[in-house]
Amino acid sequence: MTQRIVDILHEVEPRENIEVDGWIQTVRTSKSVTFFEIGDGSCIQNLQAVASVELSNYDALQKVQTGSAVHIVGKLVASPAKGQKWELHISEMNVLGTVDEDYPLQKKRHSFEFLRTVAHVRPRARTFGAVFRVRHALQMAVHRFFDDRGFIQVHTPIITGSDCEGAGQMFRVTTLDMNAPPRHDGSIDYSQDFFGKETSLTVSGQLEGEIFALAFKNIYTFGPTFRAENSHTARHAAEFWMIEPEMAFCDLSRDQQVAEDFIKYIVTQVLERCSDDIDFFDQWIDKGLREKLESLVNSSFETLPYTEAVSLLEKSKQKFEYPIKWGLDLQSEHERFLTEQLIQKPVFVIDYPRDIKAFYMRLNDDEKTVAAMDLLVPKVGEIIGGSQREERIDVLDAQLQYFDLSPVDYWWYRDLRRFGGVAHAGFGLGFERALMYITGMQNIRDVIPFSRTPGSADF
RNA sequence: UCCUGCUUAGCUCAGUCGGUAGAGCGGGUGGCUGUUAACCACUAGGUCGGCGGUUCAAGUCCGUCAGCAGGAGCCA
Numbered sequence: 089m090t091q092r093i094v095d096i097l098h099e100v101e102p103r104e105n106i107e108v109d110g111w112i113q114t115v116r117t118s119k120s121v122t123f124f125e126i127g128d129g130s131c132i133q134n135l136q137a138v139a140s141v142e143l144s145n146y147d148a149l150q151k152v153q154t155g156s157a158v159h160i161v162g163k164l165v166a167s168p169a170k171g172q173k174w175e176l177h178i179s180e181m182n183v184l185g186t187v188d189e190d191y192p193l194q195k196k197r198h199s200f201e202f203l204r205t206v207a208h209v210r211p212r213a214r215t216f217g218a219v220f221r222v223r224h225a226l227q228m229a230v231h232r233f234f235d236d237r238g239f240i241q242v243h244t245p246i247i248t249g250s251d252c253e254g255a256g257q258m259f260r261v262t263t264l265d266m267n268a269p270p271r272h273d274g275s276i277d278y279s280q281d282f283f284g285k286e287t288s289l290t291v292s293g294q295l296e297g298e299i300f301a302l303a304f305k306n307i308y309t310f311g312p313t314f315r316a317e318n319s320h321t322a323r324h325a326a327e328f329w330m331i332e333p334e335m336a337f338c339d340l341s342r343d344q345q346v347a348e349d350f351i352k353y354i355v356t357q358v359l360e361r362c363s364d365d366i367d368f369f370d371q372w373i374d375k376g377l378r379e380k381l382e383s384l385v386n387s388s389f390e391t392l393p394y395t396e397a398v399s400l401l402e403k404s405k406q407k408f409e410y411p412i413k414w415g416l417d418l419q420s421e422h423e424r425f426l427t428e429q430l431i432q433k434p435v436f437v438i439d440y441p442r443d444i445k446a447f448y449m450r451l452n453d454d455e456k457t458v459a460a461m462d463l464l465v466p467k468v469g470e471i472i473g474g475s476q477r478e479e480r481i482d483v484l485d486a487q488l489q490y491f492d493l494s495p496v497d498y499w500w501y502r503d504l505r506r507f508g509g510v511a512h513a514g515f516g517l518g519f520e521r522a523l524m525y526i527t528g529m530q531n532i533r534d535v536i537p538f539s540r541t542p543g544s545a546d547f
Numbered sequence: 548u549c550c551u552g553c554u555u556a557g558c559u560c561a562g563u564c565g566g567u568a569g570a571g572c573g574g575g576u577g578g579c580u581g582u583u584a585a586c587c588a589c590u591a592g593g594u595c596g597g598c599g600g601u602u603c604a605a606g607u608c609c610g611u612c613a614g615c616a617g618g619a620g621c622c623a
Binding site: 114116117118119120121122123125136138141153154167168169170171172189190191192193194195196197198199201202257292313315317318319320321322323324325328329330470471472473516517518519520521522531532543544 | 548557558559571572573574575578579580581582583584585586614615616617618619620621622623
């Protein structure tokens, strides 16, 4: 097997007989020497391969184009010129895959918008090489964090029959003939559908996650999630991945502690394992990124009750587009002002008004607020949302009634409170949102290999 | 769904006061003793998003439709 370029570039001394497979990123030719930059996706740097005029096929090599797949044998020597430590002096070079003249990637910057239209070659562009290496490293860090702490990953269902997963438009899953669905009393008869009932793609694995938390104590879900909202923004996708840990025998304050440890751990892991990629993002995508990430890791997070947050914002005299008032949800401008100006570090806002949060969040003793938390970080705002869950059956029933939900639909969720129910808590993190924060990329479509958004499901 | 903006060469863009279209990159040809978004010369490449209108004349002004992007709402 040939060596990966990342390993070749980390050699400590010159070596004969290096073999490398990769794609040509750019070519510079002159009469007697031609430089190829070879990339294989293993790192942000390319390997400079040098062809001299003595090669028997030099004339042909001069015409090899950007994008070609090549196999090169050569000698690794210290590079005499600036720009790279090592370079490969070619003794043999074969083109394994040629490139037609309409190859879309050029040696200049393309717009991300254009690159989305050529998602089949986009991963070969430097920025996207870095994005998807970091995506992988981040994903591994998530699993490592939980595995190290004894959390079990639960594969919650992607197709769900419960209509009670929370807000958000759902994608219907059906095998019925859409041109002529069976009807009963005028409406569509889902009893004849594949599952014998109406089914959809999941919008959250949290409720199922609670089932497993009440057996394994500490669990997490990490899987695809679907929202059929017609959202045209840089932060929304129809298909994304979500991480939802759930812990039994756990209150809100330990939930916060785990969230803080978690976010620091995954950022630290990426800083260590993808250092060159982070430097690339820092230089080209988001100046100051490394400093932002390092300061997140090194800060101790604050905790601020919602009620205090509101009065701080009211006292600040800052002008906001949206009003500040107890009982209203914090807008993203408020969240950013809190974490960037008032607190100047990551902050958990906790104990939100009952009316603006979900039914399953644990009612506080004041009966006006619930044990919810949002982690706000500078530059982004909310990055994690979580809560302690209501474990008291009578209070849960009152909450269902308060939010006009049917206890029958939540029969197994209620059972959990009757069968050894105990205090438990968890939080949710959008994987792509975290990836955007860590890479500085500003559009969710550019951190997903093949994104699905309203009106767009190419590739 | 609402608001705003954009659509000119394969790509990134310029195009003034309305007068029949430009550059760089990429492709092709040639040159160059080591380049780093290499450089130099030449060359091919366009129904200016579609339709309609105003005008002697529309890439440019007006209307409309489409596509895309951003913001709002909603949320992760």
